[in-house]
Amino acid sequence: MKEGVMGRKVAIVGTGQTHHKARQADMNITEMIHVAVKRCLEDAELTMDQIDGVLIGNMEHFEGINLSDMWAVDASGALGRYGMKITTGGSTGTSLSMAAYYHVASGLFDIVMAIGWQKQSEGETTAGLISATDPIWERLGFAGAFGTFGAAATQFMKEYGLTEEHAAKVAVKNRQNGRRNPYAHLKLDITVEDVLKSPMLAYPVRMLDMCPASEGACAIIMACEEKVKKITDRPAWVAAAVTRHDAPFIGDVPMFMDLRTLRSAAKEAYARAGIYNPLKEIDVIELYEPVSWAELSFIDALGICERGEGGKLIDKGITYMDGECPVNPSGGVLCTNPIGATAMLRVAEAAIQIRGQGGERQVPKKVNTAVATGYGGNWWSDLMILKSSL
Amino acid sequence: MEKVAIVGMAQTRFEQRKIDAGYPDLVYEVSRQVMDKIGMRIEELDQTITASQDFWDGRTISNFAVSEACGSFLKPESKVAMDGIMAAFYAMIRIMSGQYSNCLVVAHCKMSEGPQNLIYNAVFDPIYQRHLGIDGVSSSALQARAYMNRYGISQEQCALAAVKSKQNALLNPYAMDGRRIAVEDVLKSEILAEPIHKLEAIPVSDGACAIMLANEHTARKYCEKPVWIAGVGSFMDAYYLGERDLTDPVSLVRSAKKAYEMAGISDPRREIDVVELSEYYSYQELLWSEGLGLCERGQGGRLVESGATQVQGPIPVNPSGGVLAGNPFTVAGLVRVAEAYLQLRGQAGEHQVEGAKTALAHGTTGPCGQQHCVMILKSSL
Numbered sequence: 155m156k157e158g159v160m161g162r163k164v165a166i167v168g169t170g171q172t173h174h175k176a177r178q179a180d181m182n183i184t185e186m187i188h189v190a191v192k193r194c195l196e197d198a199e200l201t202m203d204q205i206d207g208v209l210i211g212n213m214e215h216f217e218g219i220n221l222s223d224m225w226a227v228d229a230s231g232a233l234g235r236y237g238m239k240i241t242t243g244g245s246t247g248t249s250l251s252m253a254a255y256y257h258v259a260s261g262l263f264d265i266v267m268a269i270g271w272q273k274q275s276e277g278e279t280t281a282g283l284i285s286a287t288d289p290i291w292e293r294l295g296f297a298g299a300f301g302t303f304g305a306a307a308t309q310f311m312k313e314y315g316l317t318e319e320h321a322a323k324v325a326v327k328n329r330q331n332g333r334r335n336p337y338a339h340l341k342l343d344i345t346v347e348d349v350l351k352s353p354m355l356a357y358p359v360r361m362l363d364m365c366p367a368s369e370g371a372c373a374i375i376m377a378c379e380e381k382v383k384k385i386t387d388r389p390a391w392v393a394a395a396v397t398r399h400d401a402p403f404i405g406d407v408p409m410f411m412d413l414r415t416l417r418s419a420a421k422e423a424y425a426r427a428g429i430y431n432p433l434k435e436i437d438v439i440e441l442y443e444p445v446s447w448a449e450l451s452f453i454d455a456l457g458i459c460e461r462g463e464g465g466k467l468i469d470k471g472i473t474y475m476d477g478e479c480p481v482n483p484s485g486g487v488l489c490t491n492p493i494g495a496t497a498m499l500r501v502a503e504a505a506i507q508i509r510g511q512g513g514e515r516q517v518p519k520k521v522n523t524a525v526a527t528g529y530g531g532n533w534w535s536d537l538m539i540l541k542s543s544l
Numbered sequence: 545m546e547k548v549a550i551v552g553m554a555q556t557r558f559e560q561r562k563i564d565a566g567y568p569d570l571v572y573e574v575s576r577q578v579m580d581k582i583g584m585r586i587e588e589l590d591q592t593i594t595a596s597q598d599f600w601d602g603r604t605i606s607n608f609a610v611s612e613a614c615g616s617f618l619k620p621e622s623k624v625a626m627d628g629i630m631a632a633f634y635a636m637i638r639i640m641s642g643q644y645s646n647c648l649v650v651a652h653c654k655m656s657e658g659p660q661n662l663i664y665n666a667v668f669d670p671i672y673q674r675h676l677g678i679d680g681v682s683s684s685a686l687q688a689r690a691y692m693n694r695y696g697i698s699q700e701q702c703a704l705a706a707v708k709s710k711q712n713a714l715l716n717p718y719a720m721d722g723r724r725i726a727v728e729d730v731l732k733s734e735i736l737a738e739p740i741h742k743l744e745a746i747p748v749s750d751g752a753c754a755i756m757l758a759n760e761h762t763a764r765k766y767c768e769k770p771v772w773i774a775g776v777g778s779f780m781d782a783y784y785l786g787e788r789d790l791t792d793p794v795s796l797v798r799s800a801k802k803a804y805e806m807a808g809i810s811d812p813r814r815e816i817d818v819v820e821l822s823e824y825y826s827y828q829e830l831l832w833s834e835g836l837g838l839c840e841r842g843q844g845g846r847l848v849e850s851g852a853t854q855v856q857g858p859i860p861v862n863p864s865g866g867v868l869a870g871n872p873f874t875v876a877g878l879v880r881v882a883e884a885y886l887q888l889r890g891q892a893g894e895h896q897v898e899g900a901k902t903a904l905a906h907g908t909t910g911p912c913g914q915q916h917c918v919m920i921l922k923s924s925l
Binding site: 211213214216218219221223224225226232233235236237239240241243249252255257261262282286288395397398400401402414415418530532 | 546568599604605608609611612613618619621623624630633637643663664776778779780782795909910911915
């Protein structure tokens with residue numbers, strides 16, 4: 155790692171989110187953003203004049219609004235302040251969270267707010283998403299979410315002997331967790347049989363294995379050490395923030411759903427945060443799982459189990475709410491997916507667990523170390539580690 | 545706080561239509577060039593910050609296609625969806641955070657690949673404004689007219705900025721639209737939206753630009769004469785044009801004030817040796833000059849008339865030719881930073897401002913300068 159001056163310590167001191175839905179019919183985009191901003195300020199007990207800068211992002215093509223940060227200045231609070239827009243696809247929310255961390259750590263900003271949002275009913279998500287891939291070589295045949303996940307999951311299950319029941323168990327676990335989260339979009343009381351009977355989208359991915367299309371917004375506030383002390387006695391300190399991107403063609407990333415970007419990010423993040431035994435030292439994980447199969451695979455990239463052992467992990471109940479290493483007590487992406495906000499929700503929910511604000515979704519143990527991941531682009535990964543003290 | 549320097553730059557030749565290159569090719573061209581110039585190996589590169597826009601690229605996640613080209617394969621990368629100067633700002637922030645020692649910054653855009661009026665029309669509110677057909681030129685025309693009316697700025701004064709830009713561009717081998725023209729030629733060119741003529745507006749162009757930033761500890765490893773970022777400022781104004789006084793670029797004034805404070809500049813007219821600002825339309829050179837405090841309010845026209853902003857004048861503005869000479873959206877502001885770097889190192893060739901030690905680079909995003917960023921660069925700290 156680099157030599158030179160180290161930056162300041164930074165903590166999350168507030169989070170806010172909308173009650174996520176398939177369609178927020180009573181709100182336009184700016185009103186929806188404002189709900190998350192207002193709740194975030196209330197949680198931190200701060201007012202907008204105490205915020206030095208606002209970082210915001212979404213996926214522009216999904217609502218068809220160019221320079222959406224400009225449009226949102228009234229709602230986001232960026233009017234008259236420093237503002238920046240960062241967008242990286244599914245990982246937009248973690249990219250923004252990390253940007254907030256870097257802004258405060260730099261010493262140029264004391265308190266910064268980051269906002270992620272999406273209002274999917276106002277556009278056509280899949281039409282927007284397929285334009286991410288190469289127009290000549292990949293767009294015609296291999297675009298959108300289902301096909302890619304179906305192919306990757308097929309390889310994964312064949313190589314490591316996983317079954318559709320393993321994936322269904324993840325889908326059920328996260329949906330049951332989501333029922334305890336008042337902000338979650340899907341609150342489904344389902345069983346493994348329900349998942350296995352749901353319509354097939356792209357083998358082996360079924361309807362109930364997939365994340366929904368949600369509308370919502372999320373905001374977090376980060377502050378420097380000096381300010382943190384005045385704001386809260388329950389901060390969630392940032393111990394590491396690491397990003398890895400991959401090749402520009404889908405065909406160039408590893409097969410078997412092996413998320414090498416997360417594996418590489420975890421290695422660096424654990425070194426930065428001083429984590430040697432992830433299963434023992436991490437108290438809760440908010441994992442970006444766009445499909446049930448992803449949780450089975452991505453969890454080994456985090457070093458919680460050996461490669462391909464994700465099925466055994468769920469069989470043993472280790473990732474359940476009351477297990478040794480709970481994954482997605484919020485219900486995860488399988489319950490709530492307002493894309494530009496989705497990865498930020500992972501960070502916010504991890505902070506909520508550390509701050510002990512989870513209510514019915516609070517894991518039944520003291521949370522000192524929480525991990526949040528973001529997934530986007532072409533199998534890209536973001537990873538943040540939060541701690542109750544540094 | 546970590547000090548941050550620019551240690552290298554590269555730009556493509558800007559052309560109306562680069563039919564032989566997709567935008568990943570442009571990104572590779574400048575990324576490779578900047579690393580070769582300073583002798584940096586890919587293993588030594590910590591991270592990349594890109595600037596691009598999904599709407600201009602016609603692709604969701606517009607940084608998807610450039611990950612290998614910008615050196616971010618299995619490395620950290622993030623994308624700022626604003627003018628390229630904000631990518632430089634964010635790169636600086638990430639180095640100052642203490643986590644990284646260097647950062648490649650790349651911006652790309654091929655304006656030739658999309659209908660510019662529709663792309664900019666999508667910036668406006670879909671309920672109240674978009675169906676009026678308002679776009680970048682027509683919204684700026686409202687600002688130009690308001691500014692001209694308020695201060696008695698003439699069409700000739702605005703046209704002079706375009707004449708100067710095209711003339712300076714003749715001395716810049718990377719500029720697209722260098723030519724020797726007179727004020728009458730500008731005023732005889734097609735009117736795009738009254739009072740803006742075709743020769744007073746950003747031309748369609750394709751290209752990319754890259755710079756390399758490094759912390760103090762490593763800057764001199766790559767560069768004998770690094771250029772230091774001495775001050776930065778960036779602020780947002782209101783979105784709806786009707787909520788703003790278009791003749792008063794308040795977010796620019798605040799951005800400049802902040803950057804000057806950081807850089808210890810009290811009299812910008814005397815202390816800044818060269819200015820590279822983002823004028824998408826000729827009147828903006830006048831109005832932004834006022835906002836930057838290069839002259840009094842309402843004196844932007846006189847400033848350009850006086851010849852003070854010529855390459856040989858006391859306060860040269862856009863010796864490179866500026867945006868009017870052909871830099872695409874998103875890339876424009878990063879080129880200003882890169883040109884300032886060249887000036888402070890004495891490498892600007894025929895458009896070199898003699899003895900420049902302090903430079904100002906400016907970028908803007910949003911209709912009629914909704915957001916501005918001002919960066920002060922110095923040859924020594």
